[in-house]
Amino acid sequence: MSRLSVIQSSHRIIIKVGSSLVTNYGKGVDFAAVTHWVDQIAALHKQGKQVVLVSSGAIAEGMARLGWTTRPKEVNKQQAAASIGQMGLIQAYEKAFSTHGLLASQILLTHEDLADRLRYINARATLFTLLDLGVVPIVNENDTIVTDEIRLGDNDTLGAVVTNLIEAEALIILTDQTGLYDSDPRKNPQAKFIHQATAGDPALEAIAGGSGSFVGTGGMITKVLAAKRAANTGAHTVIVSGHEPEVLTRLARGEAIGTELRASTHLRSARKQWLADHLRVKGKIIIDAGAIKAITEQGKSLLPIGAIDVIGVFKRGDLVACVDEQGKEYARGLINYASSDTRRILRQPTTKIADILGSIHNEELIHRNNLVLL
Numbered sequence: 001m002s003r004l005s006v007i008q009s010s011h012r013i014i015i016k017v018g019s020s021l022v023t024n025y026g027k028g029v030d031f032a033a034v035t036h037w038v039d040q041i042a043a044l045h046k047q048g049k050q051v052v053l054v055s056s057g058a059i060a061e062g063m064a065r066l067g068w069t070t071r072p073k074e075v076n077k078q079q080a081a082a083s084i085g086q087m088g089l090i091q092a093y094e095k096a097f098s099t100h101g102l103l104a105s106q107i108l109l110t111h112e113d114l115a116d117r118l119r120y121i122n123a124r125a126t127l128f129t130l131l132d133l134g135v136v137p138i139v140n141e142n143d144t145i146v147t148d149e150i151r152l153g154d155n156d157t158l159g160a161v162v163t164n165l166i167e168a169e170a171l172i173i174l175t176d177q178t179g180l181y182d183s184d185p186r187k188n189p190q191a192k193f194i195h196q197a198t199a200g201d202p203a204l205e206a207i208a209g210g211s212g213s214f215v216g217t218g219g220m221i222t223k224v225l226a227a228k229r230a231a232n233t234g235a236h237t238v239i240v241s242g243h244e245p246e247v248l249t250r251l252a253r254g255e256a257i258g259t260e261l262r263a264s265t266h267l268r269s270a271r272k273q274w275l276a277d278h279l280r281v282k283g284k285i286i287i288d289a290g291a292i293k294a295i296t297e298q299g300k301s302l303l304p305i306g307a308i309d310v311i312g313v314f315k316r317g318d319l320v321a322c323v324d325e326q327g328k329e330y331a332r333g334l335i336n337y338a339s340s341d342t343r344r345i346l347r348q349p350t351t352k353i354a355d356i357l358g359s360i361h362n363e364e365l366i367h368r369n370n371l372v373l374l
């Protein structure tokens, strides 16, 4: 893949915007900037791309609304500011998206949500549902309830975690610099720009410094580490200035702006590896010939109608194997129903699930996004 095509060829993209940018260095939400990014996201949407926005700025906006000029040291005051500022952020985004007839949604995550298997699978399912509905989810850390011990702490990491969560192909980190330099350009005017490197290269960690502004949190080091994390599921990262006009649409056209930190593995193999290496199969679903065809040849989800039998005991969110009646495995994936519920909806059309179980989590037994073919 050439330098020009990373964003151009990506279908699912995470865009992270830093506090300095969103709030114009703590002055309050920069509506013009927000509108400009949203206009571009709407254009990407029209091209068929799925976008999740990870936006910082809650604490900075809250401070601006409260008239605070210095960031309080007390965690409870930062949390109060975040609670106030998050409203301002979401209002600005919602207004801007509505001018394009697009719906936005708010997702506030904590580290614990992603560490817990069931909450992880729920967050993932919700994000996929929103994307399937054509919505632009806007994610931030749930600053108001996290304590220091459990916080992710910076949204570069959160952006990478969300990239991994929904296996996005690319992470764009919009910041206040044109990209990564071989030293902090605020401190060294001779710093040299890095156009391209490999995500996870340890040399990058040595040259990336902390935040240069009073509203930013992580600086470049967290961006470089985020790229390394994003690459675990095969995603490429571009660190680029959010001040650059038409930055997102230009990247989508293939223009080589910003610093590209390329993943050395392919999305697909990394995802397969993740499922194969990190999770043990908890059970099996025996599926019929129609279901085998649908999932292996047509890229479809596994529906209850194609499931014949269940082997083993598993919970919602566990990894199960999809096998034929002879026991040959075709795929494995994260199942939306516990084994007891799965047994009750075998061979049933999706329209009957709610009647049989009393409620419906998902129409699919295993969504195609959670299914890996073998």
Ligand SMILES: Nc1ncnc2c1ncn2[C@@H]1O[C@H](COP(=O)(O)OP(=O)(O)O)[C@@H](O)[C@H]1O
Pocket (backbone or CB within 6 Å): 017, 018, 019, 020, 021, 174, 175, 176, 177, 179, 180, 181, 182, 183, 184, 185, 186, 207, 208, 209, 210, 211, 212, 213, 215, 216, 217, 218, 219, 220, 221
């Ligand atoms: N090697 C580097 N290249 C570019 N910027 C760097 C580097 N090291 C440190 N920085 C600093 O990182 C800052 C961006 O991070 P940060 O302030 O956290 O912004 P954001 O709010 O966008 O996350 C830059 O303004 C710059 O001062």
Ligand SMILES: N[C@@H](CCC(=O)OP(=O)(O)O)C(=O)O
Pocket (backbone or CB within 6 Å): 017, 018, 019, 020, 055, 056, 057, 058, 059, 060, 082, 140, 141, 143, 153, 154, 155, 156, 215, 216, 217, 218, 219
């Ligand atoms: N969750 C915090 C942002 C933390 C953060 O990482 O900020 P930044 O380094 O500007 O991306 C907030 O909304 O204020």
